[in-house]
Amino acid sequence: QVQLQESGPGLVKPSETLSLTCTVSGGSVSSGSYYWSWIRQPPGKGLEWIGYIYYSGSTSYNPSLKSRVTISVDTSKNRFSLKMSSVTAADTAVYYCARGGILDFWGQGTLVTVSS
Amino acid sequence: EIVLTQSPGTLSLSPGERATLSCRASQSVSSTYLAWYQQKPGQAPRLLIYGASSRATGIPDRFSGSGSGTDFTLTISRLEPEDFALYYCQQYGSSPYTFGQGTKLEIK
Numbered sequence: 001q002v003q004l005q006e007s008g009p010g011l012v013k014p015s016e017t018l019s020l021t022c023t024v025s026g027g028s029v030s031s032g033s034y035y036w037s038w039i040r041q042p043p044g045k046g047l048e049w050i051g052y053i054y055y056s057g058s059t060s061y062n063p064s065l066k067s068r069v070t071i072s073v074d075t076s077k078n079r080f081s082l083k084m085s086s087v088t089a090a091d092t093a094v095y096y097c098a099r100g101g102i103l104d105f106w107g108q109g110t111l112v113t114v115s116s
Numbered sequence: 117e118i119v120l121t122q123s124p125g126t127l128s129l130s131p132g133e134r135a136t137l138s139c140r141a142s143q144s145v146s147s148t149y150l151a152w153y154q155q156k157p158g159q160a161p162r163l164l165i166y167g168a169s170s171r172a173t174g175i176p177d178r179f180s181g182s183g184s185g186t187d188f189t190l191t192i193s194r195l196e197p198e199d200f201a202l203y204y205c206q207q208y209g210s211s212p213y214t215f216g217q218g219t220k221l222e223i224k
Contacts, residue, residue, distance in 0.1 A: 037213075047153075047161065047204055049213040062212040063117070096160055101208035102151055104172060106160035 002027035004097050004107035012091075012114050018084040022097030022107060023077075030055045030075045034100050038071060038082045040093040041109070048093075052101065053080055087114045118143055118207050122216035128224040135192040137219045139205035144185045146209030152181055152190045155202045155218075164203075165190060197223075 008020035022036070029036055035052040042048075051061035053071045061069050065084070073080040084091060094109040119142040129135055139150070148168035153161035163172040165181035168188055178193040192199055200223050205216040 046217050047206075047215040049206075049215065060211045064212075098160075101149075101213060102163065102166045103153070103161070103206070104163045104166075106162075109160050 002099060002105040004099065004105060006095060006097050006107045006110040008110060008112070010111060010113060012087055012112060013116050014088055014114055015086055018082070018087050018091065018095075018112055018114075020082045020095055020097075020110065020112070021079055022081070023079045024099075025078070027099070027105075028075075029073055029078050029080055035060075036071075036073065036080045037098045037100065037103060039096045039098060039103070040091075041096070042090075042093045050082065050084075050095075089114050117212055118145065118210060118214050120205050120207060120214055120216035122203075122205060122219045124219060125217075126220045126222060128222050129195055130224045131195050131197055133195050135190075135195055135199070135221060137190040137192075137203055137221070139183075139188040139190070139216050141186040141188070141207060145188075145207045148184050149207055149209030150181075150183070150188050151206045151208060152179075153204045153206065154199075155204065161204060192221075195221075 003025045005023050012018045037052040038050040053059045068085045070083045092114045096109045097107045099105040121140045123138045150168045152165040155161040169181045180191045182189050203219045
């Protein structure tokens with residue numbers, strides 16, 4: 001059973017960079033069969049796809065966030081990461097990592113609050 | 117960007133009834149790359165349906181999906197108490213992947 005676990009700071013100051021890591025167990029990010037995705041959900045609101053990465057390093061991002069987002073993969077540690085720069089209060093959300101474009105396995109999510 | 121519009125926003129039904137949830141796309145979804153997810157409070161979404169009509173592993177057969185092109189439906193044949201939750205559709209046929217705004221299924 002594939003499991004994903006998000007980790008990173010729960011509080012980020014405005015204008016700074018949000019950094020999260022998703023550690024995968026029970027499966028390999030090097031598998032050529034899957035993308036590895038980030039999704040977020042502001043409190044009380046719907047889901048927003050942020051982007052995904054393939055094990056080769058190829059990425060796709062939501063155009064609305066593309067200028068501020070970088071997703072990377074570390075196959076040696078079986079994990080992938082999200083960096084989002086110049087955050088504002090509007091970036092406060094639960095951030096999820098998940099496997100695939102069909103999001104069949106999800107992490108539990110981590111709340112990131114942007115506040116001074 | 118493909119915009120997904122779900123209806124109704126809220127659906128009030130009783131256990132044992134049939135639920136029909138709709139997801140309409142602003143343009144055709146490639147190769148029926150349409151999924152449905154269930155989300156309960158404080159939990160991550162759970163994949164129910166992919167490819168418009170294929171049930172994910174472990175999903176009861178009371179859940180079914182149908183549709184193609186721009187119109188898709190999630191049907192729950194006989195509601196169980198644990199089915200009352202939020203439901204989202206998602207298209208993964210073209211980037212950016214997008215979600216509908218959700219349908220809340222509540223107990224009447």
